[in-house]
Amino acid sequence: MSAPKTDSQQQILALLKQLNREISAQELYVELRRRSQSLGLATIYRALKALKLEGTIQTRTLSNGESFYSLAEAEQHYLTCLNCGKSILLENCPICQESAASREQEHFKIYYHILDFFGLCPSCQHQIHVES
Amino acid sequence: MSAPKTDSQQQILALLKQLNREISAQELYVELRRRSQSLGLATIYRALKALKLEGTIQTRTLSNGESFYSLAEAEQHYLTCLNCGKSILLENCPICQESAASREQEHFKIYYHILDFFGLCPSCQHQIHVES
DNA sequence: AATCATTTTGATAACGATTATCATTATTTT
C-alpha cells in the first residue's frame, strides 16, 4: 500500500488530495502546468500507474476510453448517462441499494449497473514483487 | 426498451444470446465473419450503440479503453486485476457483499470496487425522442 | 569530489479502439 514515491507521484497525490474529486490525466497535465509544477504527460501516466498498483488511487474508465483518477479512500457511486457520458456522483449512497439510486434521481432512466472489484490477481502480485 | 431492429442488430443480438458472455466489438467482427455473417466494423459499432441506448445490451469498459458487450439481463460482478487487466466473473455474488468477494477469491488482493449505474439522463432521454 | 550505475524524466512516435465521412446499396413510400 505504501512505497517510496517519486517527486512526480507526490505532486500528483497532493493535487488529488486538494481537489478531492476525480480528474483525468490530461486535466492533471493542464492543472499542474497552471500551478507551475509542470510534468510531462508520460511522467503523469507513469506516476498514475504506479499509484494505482499500490492501491493509493482508483480509476474509473468511461466508455470513451478516458480514465479518471481519484484517491482510493472514498467509495464512489455514479449515475452515468449512456448517451452523453456524463456522470452524476451519488452522495451518501449506501452500496447495493440500486432502488435508492432510482428514487434519488427520479428522472434518470436506469438500465443497469455494474459492480467491479479491482485489485491484483495472484500471479500479478507475484510478478510485481519479482520486478521490483 | 424495444424498437425496430435492423438485420445487423438482430444478428449481433442473436450471437450475444448464443455466446452468453461478454465480447468486444473487434471479437464480434471476427466471430460473425467466421460464421459467414460478415458485417463491417462500422456497422457493428453502430448496432452496438443503438442496442445500448435501448437498454438491450450492457457495456463494460476496461482501463485500456476496450469495451465489452453482453445482454443486459444478468448482473455482472467482476474481480479485475489492475496489472494484467484480466477479469474474473463472480458467480452467484449477491450485490454489495464485497467481503464475500474477498472470501471467495482468497488470493486476490482487492483494493477497491466501483458501482456504476448506467442509463439515460433526463436531457438525453428527451434528445433521443426528438431525433427519432 | 569524481566516477559509475541506476532511476526518473519528457518530447515524440507509435498504437489501437472507436468514430466520422461519404459514396454505394438496400429498403420503404408515394
Add this chain to the structure above:
DNA sequence: AAAATAATGATAATCGTTATCAAAATGATT
C-alpha cells in the same frame, strides 16, 4: 417504377494512452 429514406462498409481521422530513447537527476562507491 421513381423518389425518398435508411443502412451499410471501406477507409480516413480522432484521441487517449503507451512505448521509445536520449537526456537529466539521483544515489552509491571509491
